[in-house]
Amino acid sequence: MSLVDTIREHVRDHQRGMVVDLVFAIAWVTVVSAIFDLLQGPQWAYYLTLAGGVVAYYGFFWSLEIAREQQRS
Numbered sequence: 001m002s003l004v005d006t007i008r009e010h011v012r013d014h015q016r017g018m019v020v021d022l023v024f025a026i027a028w029v030t031v032v033s034a035i036f037d038l039l040q041g042p043q044w045a046y047y048l049t050l051a052g053g054v055v056a057y058y059g060f061f062w063s064l065e066i067a068r069e070q071q072r073s
Contacts, residue, residue, distance in 0.1 A: 024060070028053040 001009075011018065029050065036046045 021057075024057055025053070028056065 032046070032049050032053070035041075036049070
């Protein structure tokens with residue numbers, strides 16, 4: 001199996017998750033950029049808030065997973 005075939009298979013298997021990840025990233029960067037354009041905050045805080053998106057991402061999807069588990073019970 002070639003590298004291109006491997007990548008195609010990976011994308012086909014994880015397509016929905018990859019789209020959700022992309023939408024979350026675009027939304028996070030858009031909101032943070034809009035807020036810092038309005039508030040004119042310091043550059044270090046802007047980058048720190050952008051990096052906080054990683055924590056927000058895992059926290060958001062972790063809470064969704066817990067809510068789904070509680071709904072099943």
